[in-house]
Amino acid sequence: xxxxxxxxxxxxxxxxxxxxxxxxxxxxxxxxxxxxxxxxxxxxxxxxxxxxxxxxxxxxxxxxxxxxxxxxxxxxxxxxxxxxxxxxxxxxxxxxxxxxxxxxxxxxxxxxxxxxxxxxxxxxxxxxxxxxxxxxxxxxxxxxxxxxxxxxxxxxxxxxxxxxxxxxxxxxxxxxxxxxxxxxxxxxxxxxxxxxxxxxxxxxxxxxxxxxxxxxxxxxxxxxxxxxxxxxxxxxxxxxxxxxxxxxxxxxxxxxxxxxxxxxxxxxxxxxxxxxxxxxxxxxxxxxxxxxxxxxxxxxxxxxxxxxxxxxxxxxxxxxxxxxxxxxxxxxxxxxxxxxxxxxxxxxxxxxxxxxxxxxxxxxxxxxxxxxxxxxxxxxxxxxxx
Numbered sequence: 087x088x089x090x091x092x093x094x095x096x097x098x099x100x101x102x103x104x105x106x107x108x109x110x111x112x113x114x115x116x117x118x119x120x121x122x123x124x125x126x127x128x129x130x131x132x133x134x135x136x137x138x139x140x141x142x143x144x145x146x147x148x149x150x151x152x153x154x155x156x157x158x159x160x161x162x163x164x165x166x167x168x169x170x171x172x173x174x175x176x177x178x179x180x181x182x183x184x185x186x187x188x189x190x191x192x193x194x195x196x197x198x199x200x201x202x203x204x205x206x207x208x209x210x211x212x213x214x215x216x217x218x219x220x221x222x223x224x225x226x227x228x229x230x231x232x233x234x235x236x237x238x239x240x241x242x243x244x245x246x247x248x249x250x251x252x253x254x255x256x257x258x259x260x261x262x263x264x265x266x267x268x269x270x271x272x273x274x275x276x277x278x279x280x281x282x283x284x285x286x287x288x289x290x291x292x293x294x295x296x297x298x299x300x301x302x303x304x305x306x307x308x309x310x311x312x313x314x315x316x317x318x319x320x321x322x323x324x325x326x327x328x329x330x331x332x333x334x335x336x337x338x339x340x341x342x343x344x345x346x347x348x349x350x351x352x353x354x355x356x357x358x359x360x361x362x363x364x365x366x367x368x369x370x371x372x373x374x375x376x377x378x379x380x381x382x383x384x385x386x387x388x389x390x391x392x393x394x395x396x397x398x399x400x401x402x403x404x405x406x407x408x409x410x411x412x413x414x415x416x417x418x419x420x421x422x423x424x425x426x427x428x429x430x431x432x433x434x435x436x437x438x439x440x441x442x443x444x445x446x447x448x449x450x451x452x453x454x455x456x457x458x459x460x461x462x463x464x465x466x467x468x469x470x471x472x
Contacts, residue, residue: 115152121367124154128175129352131161135292135385136352139210140179142382143389146375153371163243164193170355171202177368181212181351182243185326185400188432190439190465192242195458197451200439201432205360205404207369208394209353210385213332213346214247216307217297218284219277227255227307227316234263236273236285243351244270248286250324251309251347254316271296277304289335289346290385297336304337310345320347326398334384350399358404365406373410392416397424402432431472438468 127144130136137159144155158175160166163183170178171187178184187194190201218224222233238244252258265282267273273285274296287294289306297304309316311329320327330348333340354372356365373391380386388394395407395416402425403411411417442448442464451457 114150116150118151118153118367118371120361120363121151121153121371122176122364123152124156125177125368126156126158126175128158128160128166128169128178128180130166130179131159135290135383136179139352139383139385142379142386143372143375146378147371150375150378151371167194167202170357171199176356177207178355179352180355180400181353182246182349182400184353184355186242186246188401188435190435190461195461196454197443197457200443201435203358203432203436204401205356205358205365205407206350206399206401207354207356207365207404207407208372208389209350209399210388210394211328211330211348211396212288212290212351213330213348214244214286214288215309215344215346216248216251216284217274217277217287217337218305218307219280219300220303220305221280222283222305224284224307225305227251227257227309230284230307231257231261232263233283234265234281236276236282237264237266238268238270238273239266240268241270244286244288247324247327247347247349250320250327251286253323254320269293289332289338289344294336301336306337306344306346308345309347324349326350326400328396328398350396353400355401356404360404360406362404362406362409365404366410367406369404369407369410373414395421397421398428402428431469434468434472435465438464 127140129140137157140157144157147153148155158169160169163181166178166180167183167187169175184204186192187199187202188204194200194202216227216230218230224230224233237248265276267276270287270291270293273282274287274293276282277285278296278300287297309320309329311317317329326349328348330346331343332338332346333343338344354368372389376390380390391414395411408417439461442460448457448460451460
């Protein structure tokens, strides 16, 4: 994948801070065929956990194989996706922004966007649910009716997953007292102060540290896999969700785990046109060097195979990754069935977008709102037809 000189130089500051420049490689460097000599990864805020996570993986690969990996931080999820689209980076450590881009949702309903042809390599499982104060009396999803729910409209990813949970439970905004906050740190701090009854949260996210002071007085609403009816509705609302038993976070431990909603975030993301041999090599470098980075952070344990190669995922697997997983004996018939299904879904969405954009109403749509009015019913029809 070609990179401009500007993009290459743009990542140098992050690389210097990360200690990933030449000279960090050990004497045990083993060249890996087709692994790029230089990569730039788009990641989250350089003060955040996702940056430190990517840093640990990148540093291990750099030391093992001598490749130079520069981390390009961006606090804005759309900005990370845009960096990948413009080829300013080679890979994205992306979450729901990759799903939104592939599905043609929100900011990606624009003439220069539409559903994107993306592929995933490996991805780490995260989790979330609604967390409530013990004093609220909330123990299950239906109990939040009539309660004060904190919302963070600017966090599109968290809001989208929250809406899926509410939809699965048959709860609408009219059933709640919604209190809006600028960010989830503020929302969870308000929960800790008793100003709201519940809020959506990811236990391992940095924002959930606001709950540590009341960890013994909170209740995580559990979503057990045995509740087939709930999970049937939830998967219709959010097909990338999966049951997951979380053992890390405020009020959660290995001796007191919670059954929450899992999803893969981050996922190492590329466009479909990324070279198969190169993607194979990058996937191999991440997977085979797991023992070098797994101890750097607790969350890195989730990058080991086969967990990081599971499904569902926001994106289809890249052919290079599939090749590697087949060699490892990880790729199964169930993987292939899932891959065929998501490929069919996202291919049809891209075709539907192209057909719509070729018509006069879409060509003359001058605002995102106008384009969204055309796309929403068409997208719905496509998904119903699958």
